[in-house]
Amino acid sequence: MTDIAFALTHSHPGSEWTLDGDDYAGLTWLSDTPKPTEQELTDAYPLAVAARDAEQATKDAARVSAVAKLAALGLDALEVQAIIGSA
Amino acid sequence: MSAIRLRGATSGTTDVVAAAIAGDGVLSLPTGTGTLATTAFVNTAVAAGGKVLQVVSVTKVDTFSTSSTSYVDITGLSVSITPSSATSQVYVSATVTGNGNPPSSGMFLQLVRGSTAIAIPTSPGSRSAGFAVLYTVDAALNQTTGTLFMDSPATTSATTYKIQGRVNASTGFINRGSTDTDNSGYIRSVSSITVMEISA
Numbered sequence: 001m002t003d004i005a006f007a008l009t010h011s012h013p014g015s016e017w018t019l020d021g022d023d024y025a026g027l028t029w030l031s032d033t034p035k036p037t038e039q040e041l042t043d044a045y046p047l048a049v050a051a052r053d054a055e056q057a058t059k060d061a062a063r064v065s066a067v068a069k070l071a072a073l074g075l076d077a078l079e080v081q082a083i084i085g086s087a
Numbered sequence: 088m089s090a091i092r093l094r095g096a097t098s099g100t101t102d103v104v105a106a107a108i109a110g111d112g113v114l115s116l117p118t119g120t121g122t123l124a125t126t127a128f129v130n131t132a133v134a135a136g137g138k139v140l141q142v143v144s145v146t147k148v149d150t151f152s153t154s155s156t157s158y159v160d161i162t163g164l165s166v167s168i169t170p171s172s173a174t175s176q177v178y179v180s181a182t183v184t185g186n187g188n189p190p191s192s193g194m195f196l197q198l199v200r201g202s203t204a205i206a207i208p209t210s211p212g213s214r215s216a217g218f219a220v221l222y223t224v225d226a227a228l229n230q231t232t233g234t235l236f237m238d239s240p241a242t243t244s245a246t247t248y249k250i251q252g253r254v255n256a257s258t259g260f261i262n263r264g265s266t267d268t269d270n271s272g273y274i275r276s277v278s279s280i281t282v283m284e285i286s287a
Contacts, residue, residue: 003267005152009188009258019152020162030155052266 002045010048136286143168144281151261158197158251161261165249166280173241174287179248182233184276185221185261187254193222194259198234199249206236226265227273248282
């Protein structure tokens, strides 16, 4: 099922709208730009999920890299956890 | 004057005096054992008022989302009450769940009577005047907030109380997290608003 609000957040940043419930019928478009169709949002949703997952993967990779660099400096796992919250 | 005089256990007396009324009255004593309260021990100013005259409540069980940077009505968090007296107060209790879209924005909330924001601070300056901001860093989760406010609408006309929300950027969510995957690691919840007419 398409998360319309999530899709809109990523596909139409800066646009203003309200969504009552989960369905496209509850979408009220407040911006002067054209209201996206339900199909456009259905198509946008997997792209938004992929973008979110890619962003999370980048953050995860950065964390792994940071931990590795700290370990290279001689910090053990407990010391790394103490400064970044988790290793 | 007609009275019944009771002698004290050790000294003194207590008179039970009938009121000066026309016709016959009946005063029935309660059953059981205890002590009768008298005006000497009751705050009559409080006892005379402060009674709940009516209660109206609504619970929102579905979701609402918005990217509006101006306050908009949160559908389903609106309730109408018609005070029976212009001197009555209205006690508003609202519980709202949701999230912003971390780390971009929180969901700002305000309480409105009709079209007028109430329960707002003095001198907010350019800050957003309201009663709370929904924001938790875990996008899968949400937060519960609310407000309790005693209002004096000074009317006997139907009066609407509602919750409005806005964001600074991105999106705000009611009754869900900002990510909403359909599994047990995510949350769906409910919000409500209740108003009570309190006698003066």
